[in-house]
Amino acid sequence: MLQPIEELIDAYVVYQRGSPHPILRAFRWKNRRFDVTATNLVHPEREGQTLFLCYAVSCGKDEFRLRLNTNRCVWILDAIEGEV
């Protein structure tokens, strides 16, 4: 069951040649660092002129939904699966 969070977070990202989107390596939330072990799916969503890149990632056994606001270059933790 996904729990909504909707908080701005710090993200560690790599812009890699040939990749269709920035690669999220890790992020920091509640003073904890979460290393991304798998990027399961990335899809774009548009809200007016603002393009969001939506990430579904795993950090070990935990799952997270994050969003990159490409206009403002900010990362938002949208939701988490289970209790982290």
Add this chain to the structure above:
Amino acid sequence: MGRIILHLDMDSYFASVEQQASPTLRGRAIGVTGRPQEGSIVVAASREAKRHGVKTGMPNWEARRLCPSLLLVPGKAERYIATTKRFLAILKEYTPLLEVFSIDEVFMDVTQEAPRYGGPMAMARAIKDAFSEGLGPCITCTIGIASQKAFAKLVAKRHKPDGIGILRDEDLPALLEETPVGDLCGIGGRIEARLARIGVHTLAQLGRTSGRYLKQEFGVYGLFLKQLGQGRDSTPVIPYTTVAPVKSVGHSKSLPPRLRPFPLALLVLHDLCDRVGRRMRKLGYVGRTVYFGFRLGAIGPHHGKQITLPFSTDDAETIYAACLAIQRKMPIQPEAVSQVGVSVRNLSEKRDLPEVLLEEDRHRERLNGAIDRIRDRFGERAIVSGQTLLYEAIPEHVGGFSQGEEWEF
């Protein structure tokens, strides 16, 4: 084999994408649905759910009865559209002769390219490997190979899931003898029943039926049916670069029980008219014929009627007023409906029409232009009518998979 046609069909598509996005869903019986909590339907079932008999289009309650452990997952159209764009980008590397048949089905004419890959089977395997790498392990496809589109699709259907099937020309006569007519795309339940009444059950029997009789029964389509029965389908693969003309613009919604009283359904209809007008203006079309339809009760009959206006329009309020005029003319005055739909037909390009003369119409155009600019900048729900706010206050979700964006591949 003359032409080499591949038909690529994604396996349990929406469910596979959800399982790819969320590892906790993998290996579980899931059903993708519009509204998990309400009277919606399963639009895609995972392989695990299919093993319990859950099928596409089944009401949620029935799916849960068949598979009590079924997990209903709300669908997210953007994910599926993005994944489709991604797999089409992969396929374009193989051939430009690519026909997008639906969100999860593609035809490819690889007559020129297949030899370079060591034949169609090797090419199909290469495509599957590229999918596994580019889309993730959960999103798989089945590929049917034949010299004709209809039979490539049939072969794919018989090798699901995650398979590759090939029909060689020498095996076609045997396939025609054993295949029920209803298995072929283009022969639906009604045609199948009409054919059964004259003793035609298999494709080979269809091929031996008199062409004159089939034309008399089914019109020109009867001759096409006879050709299919003889194993001949010359339909070309229409490349994705070919832009089909827009014939109509419409939206419909299945309603949850609490929105079924007709006055509430009209609020949803108003929202649908707003979306139709917005899409028409984006596409640059205006239309004269407005169709309004609804379904009575939960599984009742569908009623619909159209009127042709004396002028062309792309204005939501005008379309809504036309729907109300249609409804007043209908013999049935419904108390509750489970679905409403509106479409505008008889389209022409707006740039071909003279400018509007009346000040009231010009005011309307300026207003629509301003609304469009606000939505372009801040999103589709940044400005809505008061009526829509009233109806949005009632449900959390209404509707299935209407695209928020136009499809461009």
